[in-house]
Amino acid sequence: MSILRAEGISKRFGGLLALSDIDIRVEEGEFVALIGPNGAGKSTLLNVLTGLTPPTAGHIALDGRDITHASTHARVRAGLGRTFQRGRLFGRLSVIENVMTGVANRPGRSGRELRELARAQLARMGLERFAEHAIGSLSYGNSRMVELTRALACEPRVLLLDEPAAGLNSGEVEDLMTRLRAISTERRLAIVLIEHNMGMVMRLAQRIVVLNFGSRIAEGTPAAVQADPAVLAAYLGEGFSHAGL
């Protein structure tokens, strides 16, 4: 059974159909990439999946349970996690306090235990030495890693990542890829990745879903999607459809 399944998702903003009848499913532990040109509806789809934007039509199920009308915090508690395209750390909280917000909803634990839990999460990502630092003092690359740690602290079963590599240098991208692969395997965590870095997408994803103008135009293995004429047309225009990307 798919861990996350969305069927017939449409989202209309006034006259604009941002998402049109999208079906997407993610299996447990699977690595899925969501790609498409700017404005294709990728971030809108993440907003609908996380409950920040209600869909105009369609159903979403997490682990077989319908969550179409569930609140965002209920979805997160049920196992859905997300990071943002432009980092959204709490700037006036320290690094460890940011991670603590992710473990805050564990029942029956004292503040001290939760702090230790957050510290362990940071240690797992090699970020323990930054625990008491202010967010503003982190390098850009480290602040992205803290955001990832914070999202993982909620113990998601599906993690939606919105352009995690944006703005990272090539060394940091390599490091991120290694970590994501390890996290996905170790925790049996399904990852949905929005990313413009095609090299990263092709190396990480087991399956790629391509959106354009709010519609799903292709889906398949990296090799199949790369060869798909509709995808080439979407990225390069009709004239280049046989250019052999």
Place this chain on the structure above:
Amino acid sequence: MADFIQLLMNGLALGSVYALAAIGFVIVYSATGVVNFAAGQFVMLGTFAGVATLVNGGWSLPAGYLGALAAMALFGALFYAVVYLPLRNSPAVTMIIGTVAIGITLQNAALLGFGSWPFRLVSPFEGMTVDIAGAVVPVHAIAVVVTTAVLIGLLWLLFNRTTLGIAMRAVAQDLVAARLMGLKVGALLAFTWILAAVLAGVAGLMLGPMWFADVNMGDPIALKAFAATIIGGFGSLPGAIAGGLFVGLTEVLGAAYVSSAYKDLIAFGAMILFLLLRPQGVFGERIQDRG
């Protein structure tokens, strides 16, 4: 010197009350973005909750205080549900008008319920004084300062040492990111309003014996608390404390050493100077830090 010590303690006590009112105002503003124009009436309501339980109800002191604070907590929850929730997505001005409307309603409800004749709320330390270097200082004033200091310490622990407080600070900064951490944003915002109302309740109960309990007492408190937050720094907790103490001290010392007619001139004059020269206040952040 003896006079000065006496005035200093009275000023600190009054300043503590202003500081608590300002803290409630700041907590609500940072968490919800709401400029609560009913903040002064919250304090008035706290005083009259004490009048209802202690004077009219004749309850014992502990029961009366607890009852009054429980009523204030309930009022905070009610305010969240009736005013904040329906208006939370409205423009800021609509929300401000909403709080003004509730303020006027509260004031007139108090007038209907308690009448225009002022009440005297008795202090647990009624008539008790201590001698400090020759100055006769009311024990109530010392108790007010100590209570406020303890509350500020507890608030610091809440916001820095407990997950509840850290979650509240997270909600104050970014509602969407807080939701995505699985935080129950609605409950945390409700708790913020409850906390602000209870702090105002404590301020009201402590102020009752210092002033007369008068249904019109809310407006001057609101103005002083507002001046305190501007001087200290809008949205800053240390600023609310420092600003509150400054306003209380200038009010009492100004009345004694300058002129009781011009006692408010100093605090409000300082507020105007701050607005002109340092609008972010003593502890204020630059506006672009909020986002």
